[in-house]
Amino acid sequence: MSLVVTGATGHLGRLVVAALLERGVPAAEVVALGRDEARLAELDALGVTTRRVDYADADALSDALAGADRVLLISGSEVGQRLAQHENVIAAARAAGVGLLAYTSIANADTSTMILAAEHRATEEAVVASGLPHTFLRNSWYTENYTGQLATYAEHGTVLGAAGDGRVSAATRADYAEAAAAALLLDQPRRVYELGGAAFSLKELATTVGDVLGKDVTYTDLPADELTRVLVGAGLPEGYAAVLADADLGLGRGDLHVEPTDLEALLGRPATSLADAVRAAAAPRG
Ligand SMILES: NC(=O)c1ccc[n+]([C@@H]2O[C@H](COP(=O)([O-])OP(=O)(O)OC[C@H]3O[C@@H](n4cnc5c(N)ncnc54)[C@H](OP(=O)(O)O)[C@@H]3O)[C@@H](O)[C@H]2O)c1
Structure with a gap:
């Protein structure tokens, strides 16, 4: 199984890659995406495959996701540009026909009125519209x-x-990362986890x-x-x-x-x- 983690060079993404390896996923099955060369080199050292990809580069995303079975889209950090960036990842996942697209969203994304929630809600809507099997990891x-x-x-x-x-x-972050790894490895994760x-x-x-x-x-x-x-x-x-x-x-x-129930269920x-x-x-x- 090929598992792609975007934002793998970030604080959360690095912990997700580590959690997948700790859960016994062979390093050869993990593909880690990011831009920062130094952090990609650190991930290389773990034996996972790394790709330097910008969310703005639709072609590079298509190449990176080709053959992927499951993708974890970790939300980007450039507030205001994230929806267009995420849409590129969703399109690449659709072209690859992935079996699961997991997205790290925000708590109560469908009802939250925080400014920060708007891009997450729009991304969730784009994921649903893609028709891909998906799970939303709505992190608080x-x-x-x-x-x-x-x-x-x-x-x-x-x-x-x-x-x-x-x-x-x-x-x-370590708990969210462990939960994301657990959800990514479930046969049939739920559509929404409020974490x-x-x-x-x-x-x-x-x-x-x-x-x-x-x-x-x-x-x-x-x-x-x-x-x-x-x-x-x-x-x-x-x-x-x-x-x-x-x-x-x-x-x-x-x-x-x-409630802590969803997080604790994934963490065990x-x-x-x-x-x-x-x-x-x-x-x-x-
Ligand atoms: N729940 C919360 O309290 C909270 C707080 C802060 C952020 N967040 C959200 O959670 C996400 C993960 O958190 P984090 O702590 O891991 O953030 P982080 O350390 O800033 O990591 C962000 C990741 O996104 C990647 N990224 C950003 N823009 C990109 C682009 N244009 N193309 C490709 N990759 C891009 C970065 O890649 P490079 O570094 O390699 O460029 C990095 O891997 C954040 O991006 C943000 O959406 C949540």
């Missing part, structure tokens, strides 16, 4: 969106957000971070436009800052809330807890 937030900011939380003694009391079902871990509010995040770091950390809820200004002040481009603030509003409305174990993820991120690197 990555826990790393928060654990990557531990130093900032510690420095300022606060977690800033615009999510109110909303709860987010964040899970680690996320045990939900927490940003107030609970602050408490957990404070407990693990042994510091006072509180949650400060801001109006979305003020959060945008703070993020711009911290160096983020204005458009991206506004999208992140909008995502917090979506979090407040429950757009990123799902409980999802990694927030406290464990924060402890791992805070641990000194050896």
Whole structure:
């Protein structure tokens, strides 16, 4: 069986390739796509086949997917350009007649009103329209969106957000990757998996971070436009800052809330807890 993973050079994709190999898939059956030469070389070293392909290059995508049995389309990172890019992958998968197209979408993609959800929803619609057998892996937030900011939380003694009391079902990339590998290997995966871990509010995040770091950390809820200004002040481009603030509003409305049942069913174990993820991120690197 030939399994193609797009975005394999990214944080999630590398973990998916590793999870497939850990599950016993022979390296010769895995094809990893991306653009970054250095990361493709790291994947080469694992024995998988690598191809340097840009989502904009429809011909290269057709070549890369020819003969594929199953494809995991990991959503691209260039917000605003993703639908056209994803459509190229879907067309190549259709031309190859793949037996399964799996797509990493966003939690509650069909109802979410977050700006970020629009391209995912449109991609899901394009996948359905292709007529290909498919599965949607609707990932909630990555826990790393928060654990990557531990130093900032510690420095300022606060977690800033615009999510109110909303709860987010964040899970680690490693858990999402393992779940994606498991779904890709099922005979007949479900059409939709709503994936996320045990939900927490940003107030609970602050408490957990404070407990693990042994510091006072509180949650400060801001109006979305003020959060945008703070993020711009911290160096983020204005458009991206506004999208992140909008995502917090979506979090407040429950757009990123799902039950952990689908993730845990694919994992066959409980999802990694927030406290464990924060402890791992805070641990000194050896
Ligand atoms: N749920 C969440 O909290 C969350 C947070 C952030 C992102 N996401 C979504 O989840 C995806 C995977 O997350 P991640 O952490 O692995 O992101 P990442 O590390 O930024 O990886 C993105 C991957 O997409 C590839 N890519 C982007 N544009 C491409 C293009 N034009 N042609 C070919 N490949 C392209 C990149 O390839 P190269 O690096 O080789 O160019 C890379 O492999 C993201 O792309 C984004 O859609 C979700």
